[in-house]
Amino acid sequence: MNMQVLGNVQPGRLNRRQFLRASAGGGFALGSIFGLGMDLRAFQENVRRLKIEGGKEVPSVCPYCGVGCGQLVGVKAGKIVNIEGNPESPVSRGALCPKGSATFQLVVNPNRVTKVLYRAPGATEWETKTLEWAMERVAQLVKKTRDETFRETWKAPDGAEKKVNHTLGIASLGGATIDNEWNYIQAKLTRSLGMVFLENQARI
Numbered sequence: 001m002n003m004q005v006l007g008n009v010q011p012g013r014l015n016r017r018q019f020l021r022a023s024a025g026g027g028f029a030l031g032s033i034f035g036l037g038m039d040l041r042a043f044q045e046n047v048r049r050l051k052i053e054g055g056k057e058v059p060s061v062c063p064y065c066g067v068g069c070g071q072l073v074g075v076k077a078g079k080i081v082n083i084e085g086n087p088e089s090p091v092s093r094g095a096l097c098p099k100g101s102a103t104f105q106l107v108v109n110p111n112r113v114t115k116v117l118y119r120a121p122g123a124t125e126w127e128t129k130t131l132e133w134a135m136e137r138v139a140q141l142v143k144k145t146r147d148e149t150f151r152e153t154w155k156a157p158d159g160a161e162k163k164v165n166h167t168l169g170i171a172s173l174g175g176a177t178i179d180n181e182w183n184y185i186q187a188k189l190t191r192s193l194g195m196v197f198l199e200n201q202a203r204i
Contacts, residue, residue, distance in 0.1 A: 059086055062100040066176030066201070067091065069100055080107050142193070145169045150194055171197035 055076030060083075062069040070089020074082035083104040087094030096103075106112070116134045117126040129137075149169030153161050172190040174183060183200060190198055 166194040174200035
């Protein structure tokens with residue numbers, strides 16, 4: 001350390017720039033520290049591996065805002081054990097905001113809602129139903145609506161009958177964090193049902 005530089009500094013007035021200059025060029029000194037085996041990157045990598053040892057990592061997308069930062073979800077024995085940024089994501093390069101970094105507590109949380117409330121037509125009381133029941137109910141209503149509103153042909157104002165094979169009774173609105181692959185699958189599904197009203201929140 002350059003004592004001559006430090007000797008010109010008033011007591012209590014040493015700033016970071018002066019400290020780095022006095023430390024043999026700053027960068028060289030810090031590089032020497034890493035060279036002496038104090039580089040923490042290997043330790044951090046080992047800690048990350050310990051979290052998912054015996055499990056696997058599944059690429060995912062942060063569920064919060066429309067940026068769509070990539071995440072790696074660590075799964076072990078059928079349970080989520082870790083969620084962190086995905087360094088291979090072209091969107092975020094492994095970085096996550098504070099909210100995205102806390103996604104783990106969104107999933108693994110005793111206060112998470114795992115059931116739905118359902119009120120039958122004309123009823124005044126809410127019933128507690130499972131998520132499986134809700135998904136089945138949605139599927140039944142989609143089929144019912146399609147069967148009731150599907151049209152094979154449409155008569156134009158000039159009287160000509162045209163083939164349309166569509167339903168105007170159902171619409172699809174995608175979320176902002178849905179990636180291209182999921183949008184492709186959703187578009188294939190909805191168009192196969194005859195839906196023509198397709199939108200994605202990312203465009204909005």
